[in-house]
Amino acid sequence: MSLLWFLLIGLAAGWLAGQIMKGGGSGLLGDLVVGVIGALLGGFLFGLLGIYTGGLLGSLITATIGAIVLIALLRLIRR
Template identity: 65%
Template structure:
């Protein structure tokens, strides 16, 4: 069941990040991948500043922030800022 929640949070985080970054979503599978990578990146960034998620909503927020940062970096690298 944990894997299903992880994938659902990844999907939702990728979707939200795509909306926040003005339509830079990548479809269903792409959003899951962006959300999962964003969750790892967000967790790393939050640990650096001393924050830690403690709930499902915190996990979603962490993953979404990480996914937004990831999409921002992808935009810079691809030149589509």
């Protein structure tokens, strides 16, 4: 069941990051991939900074911030 929550949070985070970064959504699969990788990246970055979040909202915030960082990095690489 936790895998399902992880995927749902990743999907929501990928969509939110796409909206925040003005790039629009990347489709269902693209948003899911960006969100899941963003969740891992966000958890890593927050861990380095000593920031720990809990609960559904904390996981969504962490994943969204990670996805925003991922989108920004991808845009820098594509240039």
